[in-house]
Amino acid sequence: MKKLLLLITIMISTLPQFCLAQDCSVSIDGPSTIFCPDESITLTAQTQGFDDANTTFLWFANDYPGNQIADTGTDTTLNVQPPYTQTTTTFWVSASGTCQGSSYTTTDSLTVTVFSNFQLTGVAPAQAAICAGETISITATAIPNTNLTYTWAGPNGFALTNQTNATLTRNNATPNMSGTYTVTVTGQGGCFQTASTTITVYPQPAVNATAADNTVCPTQQNLQLQATGSGGTEPYIFEWSGPNGFNNNTQNPAINNMPANAAGNYTVTLTDDNDCTATGSFLVTANSLPTANITVTETSGIANNDGTVCAGASAALTATGAGTGGAYSWSNGLATAAITVNPTANTTYTVTV
Structure with missing residues (x-):
């Protein structure tokens, strides 16, 4: 009888990723959503089934295994600092250690979404310098500007909290309102941003x-x-x-x-x-100007009271128009309303009232 000899060759792989170690795994514990684009996060690698504490960790972002961002050694945590270059980032961790007596490497990933729910682009006054008695008006500009609250802080303990209006108004400003005003804008998830501006109120x-x-x-x-x-x-x-x-x-x-x-x-x-x-x-x-009037009283000459008298005869001149408290000044130096004159030649008499 002839016998058939069958030879089978079994290849033993030295690559750890081909070892069967179904009980060894790694997972990433961390937030899947970030509401604040300037918020730092901590990712933690949690292992199961590895034989000892000498497991090491490599971290990657978006491209595994091409974009390694950290080698934390045996430290299981990774602190990720802003800014984030994308609104969605997938973080990978590679855990390498001893599993069931053999070298073993396994991975896990976590996708983190960053909600940049608003951007505070600035805060500016209507006028940086005003006069006392005028109105301080400062507006915070955020994009988008919905579902936001505004908290203001200013000189001498001024505070105004949880406002829905983006504009701060202070009427009848005084010089002690001069100084730095800071606005804190709070959005979804408690994310907040701050900005400041300076106001000068001049004395009136x-x-x-x-x-x-x-x-x-x-x-x-x-x-x-x-x-x-x-x-x-x-x-x-x-x-x-x-x-x-x-x-x-x-x-x-x-x-x-x-x-x-x-x-x-x-x-x-x-x-x-x-x-x-x-x-x-x-x-x-x-004042209304007075109207001066002179009355002549005399009995000599051609006719009575006609202003014609015989030389040396007397005539009474009476001025009116000054009213109560008024004064009279005659051209002959007298200062009463009525005077008596005895002209010996033609004479003109003037009164100032």
């Missing part, structure tokens, strides 16, 4: 406006306007306006022989070195 100047005499006899007196500035920041600029288109940019202008139609309201605007302004005004009144 003041002006006192008047005239040397607010009641003037038209065409006979000068109107002297006067302005005095205080507060704010010098130097000051003065600008006057008044009746009949009156304008002047000197501090204390004058209107010589003020006409009657120059009576009315005068306003001065003071502007300080920070462009803060103050105004003052007052009323100028023009």
Whole structure:
């Protein structure tokens, strides 16, 4: 009988990844979702079935095994710092160690999604410098700007929390509101971003406006306007306006022989070195000019009271028109309403009321 000899060759692989070690595995423990793009995360490799604590770990991102990002040795944790280059990143871990007495390597992956739910692009005031009494207005700009809350902090302990309006408004500003304002914008999942800006509130100047005499006899007196500035920041600029288109940019202008139609309201605007302004005004009144009248009483001459007398005879001259408290001034130096004269030649008598 013939015998058939059958030879079979069994190949033993030395590559650890071909060993059958179904009880040895690695998994990644970590968040699958990140709401804040500037949030760091920690990934932890959890092993099962490996024989000892000498298992080592290699970490990869998106491309395994091409893009190795870390070799943590026997440390099972990987700290991943922002920024993230993609909205979705797949992290891989390769665990190599002894499994059932043989070298063994296994892998696991975890996909992490980054929700950049908003981006705070800036915070800016409507005006970086304002005057006291004006309004502070600061707006935070975020894209997109839905489902966000705004918390503000400012000088001298100012705080305004959990606002839905992106604009901060502070009316009737005072200099102690000057300083740095910081906004914290909070979005989905508690993700927040901050930004700051600076506001300056200048002190408000003041002006006192008047005239040397607010009641003037038209065409006979000068109107002297006067302005005095205080507060704010010098130097000051003065600008006057008044009746009949009156304008002047000197501090204390004058209107010589003020006409009657120059009576009315005068306003001065003071502007300080920070462009803060103050105004003052007052009323100028023009007195009515009196109407002078002279009555002659005499009995000599051609007819009584006709202003013709005999030389040396007396005549009574009575002036009216000054009213209560008024005064009279005669050309012969007398200062009463009624005078008696004895002219010896033709004489003209003048009274100023």
